[in-house]
Amino acid sequence: MSIKISFKKSISAKTTSNLVLFVDEKFNLKPIKKYISSSEFFYISDLLKIRDLKKKLLVFELSSKKKLVLISIKKNIKNYDIENLGAEFYGIIFNKKKTEYFINSESLHHNYKNFIGHFLHGLKLKSYDFKKYKSKKEKNFINVYVIGRKNNITPKDRIKFVALEEGTFYARDLVSEPGNVLHPDEYAKRIKVLKKYGLKINIYNQKNLKKLGMNALLGVGQGSIRGSYLVTMEWRGVKNNSKPLAFIGKGVCFDTGGYSLKPAKFMEDMTYDMAGSAAVVGLMKNLALRKAKINAVGVVGLVENMVSGNAQRPGDIVKSYSGKTIEILNTDAEGRLVLADAITFTEKKFKPKFMIDLATLTGAIIVSLGSEYAGLFSNNDKLSRELIEAGEKVEEKLWRMPLHKNFDKLINSKNADMQNINYVGGAGSTTAAQFLQRFILNKTPWAHLDIAGMAFSKYGGALNSSGATGFGVRLLNQLIEDYYE
Numbered sequence: 381m382s383i384k385i386s387f388k389k390s391i392s393a394k395t396t397s398n399l400v401l402f403v404d405e406k407f408n409l410k411p412i413k414k415y416i417s418s419s420e421f422f423y424i425s426d427l428l429k430i431r432d433l434k435k436k437l438l439v440f441e442l443s444s445k446k447k448l449v450l451i452s453i454k455k456n457i458k459n460y461d462i463e464n465l466g467a468e469f470y471g472i473i474f475n476k477k478k479t480e481y482f483i484n485s486e487s488l489h490h491n492y493k494n495f496i497g498h499f500l501h502g503l504k505l506k507s508y509d510f511k512k513y514k515s516k517k518e519k520n521f522i523n524v525y526v527i528g529r530k531n532n533i534t535p536k537d538r539i540k541f542v543a544l545e546e547g548t549f550y551a552r553d554l555v556s557e558p559g560n561v562l563h564p565d566e567y568a569k570r571i572k573v574l575k576k577y578g579l580k581i582n583i584y585n586q587k588n589l590k591k592l593g594m595n596a597l598l599g600v601g602q603g604s605i606r607g608s609y610l611v612t613m614e615w616r617g618v619k620n621n622s623k624p625l626a627f628i629g630k631g632v633c634f635d636t637g638g639y640s641l642k643p644a645k646f647m648e649d650m651t652y653d654m655a656g657s658a659a660v661v662g663l664m665k666n667l668a669l670r671k672a673k674i675n676a677v678g679v680v681g682l683v684e685n686m687v688s689g690n691a692q693r694p695g696d697i698v699k700s701y702s703g704k705t706i707e708i709l710n711t712d713a714e715g716r717l718v719l720a721d722a723i724t725f726t727e728k729k730f731k732p733k734f735m736i737d738l739a740t741l742t743g744a745i746i747v748s749l750g751s752e753y754a755g756l757f758s759n760n761d762k763l764s765r766e767l768i769e770a771g772e773k774v775e776e777k778l779w780r781m782p783l784h785k786n787f788d789k790l791i792n793s794k795n796a797d798m799q800n801i802n803y804v805g806g807a808g809s810t811t812a813a814q815f816l817q818r819f820i821l822n823k824t825p826w827a828h829l830d831i832a833g834m835a836f837s838k839y840g841g842a843l844n845s846s847g848a849t850g851f852g853v854r855l856l857n858q859l860i861e862d863y864y865e
Contacts (some may be wrong), residue, residue: 389527469499505545510847601683624675649836681722751834
């Protein structure tokens with residue numbers, strides 16, 4: 381359901397519209413007494429005696445036409461807690477017949493910095509719904525009015541919130557598109573449109589990639605009738621020649637597994653195997669919209685892993701862009717092949733300050749961490765620490781996993797420099813990351829985020845409904861804001 385947000389200076393205390401007020405953790409009503417009638421005050425006071433005060437939001441039916449929503453605010457509340465409150469509030473008002481709510485910012489009992497901004501940010505993130513292909517278009521919307529002197533959001537902060545929402549929603553849109561629509565040809569076209577925001581876009585097609593020697597990436601896509609691409613997005617937010625921050629995404633638009641065919645059950649979910657690339661594209665759009673004061677580059681490899689007479693076979697050997705050879709023992713371990721060429725290309729061409737890649741790379745990371753943490757693998761302690769701290773601030777959590785030279789023996793090949801899968805068994809996510817690390821040639825600080833358990837949610841999360849989450853956009857934006865901007 382669509383949300384329309386407006387700001388007003390004041391409202392009558394006797395309004396018949398739904399009212400939202402903020403209280404302390406103990407639901408003390410005295411500070412808000414002036415915003416409701418005496419009869420309402422005593423009525424709510426009696427009901428509070430039998431309500432569960434551990435809840436953060438309580439709803440009271442004052443009449444057939446009026447509800448009162450009380451939201452408790454704890455001391456030293458974190459920004460993500462405020463955003464979660466906004467999301468929880470959306471859960472209350474979603475699909476309700478009454479579509480008008482007044483949030484009284486004057487009832488805030490502490491001067492929390494940008495409280496209303498973060499509250500509305502959470503509300504809007506939670507309200508996202510992908511209904512592009514529904515034939516019956518929804519016309520209903522909810523009016524949310526924010527009243528009072530504490531509702532001010534500075535123009536600078538407003539731009540930041542909007543840019544982050546737009547970037548996250550764009551990533552979710554891309555992940556939500558079906559494979560017959562968002563194939564590599566269409567994906568490359570959509571990225572090209574982002575030039576209008578000030579991004580420099582370069583699209584390398586199959587002919588370009590073959591000339592460059594990106595045979596690891598090309599091998600994955602050779603079974604598809606669609607093209608394969610490497611797309612770069614450059615943002616120059618400062619005029620100096622400082623090294624850019626580099627973000628790399630796996631863009632497998634649909635993954636059948638190739639000849640190492642996936643089971644039919646849940647294969648339809650493989651439309652989201654490009655979620656790593658979507659996070660990079662959404663991040664770059666966000667950085668351009670808010671005119672971020674950094675230099676950054678986004679690089680995505682776009683392919684479709686299909687079965688055909690021309691598809692890659694188990695046992696094939698390819699020469700990567702780095703010059704290293706790879707024996708393909710399993711065609712369903714394809715994402716690492718796409719990233720291998722993209723990582724080496726990014727390091728050589730842009731000489732970045734660091735590289736962070738994102739990919740729905742392994743099912744093993746879901747076994748390890750479920751849908752609570754993304755796996756973090758890195759060759760750099762400082763970058764790892766910064767990523768973990770940024771993730772905690774926006775509740776896009778990371779858990780650092782091991783890399784070690786002893787894992788190398790599991791991916792060494794008798795016939796090539798390496799093989800693309802560990803057939804001994806175990807350590808599936810680590811050996812995949814260990815594989816990727818071999819394609820960093822100049823010791824550039826690097827982090828690999830395996831987001832297989834975080835990119836798509838069957839049941840929805842704190843700030844998203846079920847479906848695509850846009851995981852990574854807010855995390856990486858926070859990293860940039862805190863440490864590099």
